[in-house]
Amino acid sequence: MIKLFARAAALLFLLTVPVSAQDETPSDTQPQLAEAVESAAGASLIVATREAPPFALRGPDGEWTGIAIEMWEALADELDLAYDLRETTLADMIEGTAEGQYAASVAALSITADREFRVDFTYPYYSTGLGIAINPISTGGWLQVARNFFSWQFMVVLAGLSAVLLTAGVAIWFFERKGNEEEFSRKPVKGLGDGFWWAAVTMTTVGYGDKSPRTIGGRIVGLIWMFTAMIIVASFTAAIAASLTVGQLGSGIEGASDLDSVRVGVVESSTGAEELARRRIDARGFESVAEGYEALLEARLDAFVHDRPVLSYVARDQFDGQVRVLDQDIGREQYGIALPEGSDLREPLNRALLSYINSPRYEELIRRYLGSDGG
Structure with a gap:
């Protein structure tokens, strides 16, 4: 037991x-x-x-x-x-x-x-998205048209046009320098200037009549240049008309799809910079949103991308009425x-x-x- x-x-x-x-x-x-x-x-x-x-x-x-x-x-x-x-x-x-x-x-x-x-x-x-800020004054109207005229793209067009005029001038001078010396000097510098002048007035159809080809070769060059000049003038006029129309209609920036053809700024190392890099859009980095807005006002940028609430707050607090944040967001992000x-x-x-x-x-x-x- x-x-x-x-x-x-x-x-x-x-x-x-x-x-x-x-x-x-x-x-x-x-x-x-x-x-x-x-x-x-x-x-x-x-x-x-x-x-x-x-x-x-x-x-x-x-x-x-x-x-x-x-x-x-x-x-x-x-x-x-x-x-x-x-x-x-x-x-x-x-x-x-x-x-x-x-x-x-x-x-x-x-x-x-x-x-x-x-x-x-x-x-x-907090949940939000990336916003796009623009300068509604400098990115639209006649100021935009004027800026387009003095852009490097427009200067490239002018340089190309000048090269074409010079080519036509060289061709006409080559044939006219011996048989028409009084209008196209034998001296290269003066003769090329005469040829350039003739090409310009012929293209614009001004036709002062002070210079005209007399040799067979010169007249053939003149005939070819007349038809070529018509095409050049038509294309140049269309480009200018498009620039004027776009400039008068507005900024031309309505969303993310327009950013690849304008100058864009972002805050360095931000999600905005990462997003634009992912979209293969070149962007210039700034230390802060305020610095980016200053660049917008000085026409060094066309758009600035950053978190929407930050863009909106800085716009109201420091740049009231000077910049505008577009309604369209880019993606979504969370803090x-x-x-x-x-x-x-x-x-x-x-x-x-x-x-x-x-x-x-x-x-x-x-x-x-x-x-x-x-x-």
């Missing part, structure tokens, strides 16, 4: 010990969120940012504001995170976060496949907070972020910076 009781007690002990041990052993594969937040809160985090109004703005007093900044402040407060903001470039926000120099990067930071290879992103907090790969902050930030963007506080934040239409 005593042995049976002992065996039953031993069996009960074996059944209860593993269960107790399992309850007391923490999981190594799924760390608790509280532990991740507690470890992050132990030291002040270095958070990278850059000016990207209205998502990140730095005031005269050095204080940072904006949609992304105020959102991060709310998240950090929720998770009890101490942090210091550090201003840097867009490229360094990605590289520095990937290398672990920054615990996070917060601004108008688009989530792309290339960036996802180097860093982790939180859940998206997120960049984190080093495998960061323990990702899960707690995602939970806090999802709660925040579905709250009235986030709606009020968007309205305050972007208006009732959200940008």
Whole structure:
């Protein structure tokens, strides 16, 4: 009886010990969120940012504001995170976060496949697209026509036309220099000038009559040149008429399909630069949207491509009435907070972020910076 009781007690002990041990052993594969937040809160985090109004703005007093900044402040407060903001470039926000120099990067930071290879992103907090900004004054009307006349393309046409006139002048001088010396001098410089003049007045049908071919060869050249000149004048007139018509109708830039034939600017290392490169559209890089707008106003650019809410905000805030953002978007993109790969902050930030963007506080934040239409 005593042995049976002992065996039953031993069996009960074996059944209860593993269960107790399992309850007391923490999981190594799924760390608790509280532990991740507690470890992050132990030291002040270095958070990278850059000016990207209205998502990140730095005031005269050095204080940072904006949609992304105020959102991060709310998240950090929720998770009890101490942090210091550090201003840097867009490229360094990605590289520095990937290398672990920054615990996070917060601004108008688009989530792309290339960036996802180097860093982790939180859940998206804003969705938008790329916009196209133009100067409605300098890209339309008679100013545009005048600019077309003094463009390098127009100068190339003039140079080609001059070369054709010179060729006709050389041909007529070659035949007339001996039999018609009084009208086409034997001296090469003066004689070629006479030939060029004759070709020009013949092409324009002015026909002053001061010079006319008398030799058989010269008359054959003259007859060929008359018909050739008619074709040249008709083509040249059509090109000028098209330029005038396009200039009067408007800017000629209505969407992304028009960007491959105009001068385009982007912010360096931005998703706008990546998108235009993917479309094989040449673009000039600028440090900021404001610099790009200055180039538009100085007629050094025809269009500027960047994130629509940033384009619209800077246009209203600094260039009211001087630039226009087209209605058509290029693609879609989403903003997120960049984190080093495998960061323990990702899960707690995602939970806090999802709660925040579905709250009235986030709606009020968007309205305050972007208006009732959200940008």
